[in-house]
Amino acid sequence: MHTSTSSILRHVCSLLAVPLLHVGALAQSTPTWQNARAVGTNLTVSGAAAVDANGNTYEVGSFSGTATFDGLSLTSQGNIDGYIAKYTPTGTIAWVRQLGSTGRDLAFSVALDATGNTYVAGDFTNSIALSASVVLDGGSTTTSKAFVVRFSPQGTPE
Incomplete structure (x- = not known):
């Protein structure tokens, strides 16, 4: 009986793969949580x-x-207002800032830099x-406009 090289390789690979199927899941450590809490009420x-x-x-x-x-x-100034909130490592509020107008204001992205500044993007x-x-100033139109604002580590817009 003649066996081809590709057939032999297929069998060898199958035999090598079988032990891998029986490897148990690696143990994972449970994260150390400092706290967990709801961040706000009436969030849209x-x-x-x-x-x-x-x-x-x-x-x-x-x-x-x-x-x-x-x-x-915080009470919205109009339809919907945005916010940025900073919580300490223990979960206590450090500061919260409102981003608002009489229209619809959304804050949907946050980024940080190495010096402690916070950048918020929205419309x-x-x-x-x-x-x-x-x-x-949004001008005279009511179409959506984008914004990006930088906040200092103390929560002051710059």
């Missing part, structure tokens, strides 16, 4: 979250009506207040 859209090198968590999203973050309440329809002193 959950955007994104990021964690810095110190273990602080940053969350962005949008809400309507009144949203409460660890006892701090808005009217002029949007990023703080008491920083306002983006």
Whole structure:
């Protein structure tokens, strides 16, 4: 009986693969959680979250009506407002900032840099207040416009 080289290779590969099918799952360690908590109430859209090198968590999203973050309440200025919240490694709120106007304002992305600054991206329809002193003019149209804002580690828009 004549056996081809490809047939032999197929059988050898099959024999080598069989032990691999019987390898058990590798043990995984359980993560050490410091805490777990709900980040806010009355949130309309959950955007994104990021964690810095110190273990602080940053969350962005949008809400309507009144949203409460660890006892701090924000009331939307119009339809939907955006927010950025910073939580300490123990889960305590460090600060929360409202991004709002009388229109629809969404915060949907967050990024961090090595110096502790936070960058928030989103869109808005009217002029949007990023703080008491920083306002983006949306012009006379109500079409969506994009924004990116940088916050200092203390939560000040820059």
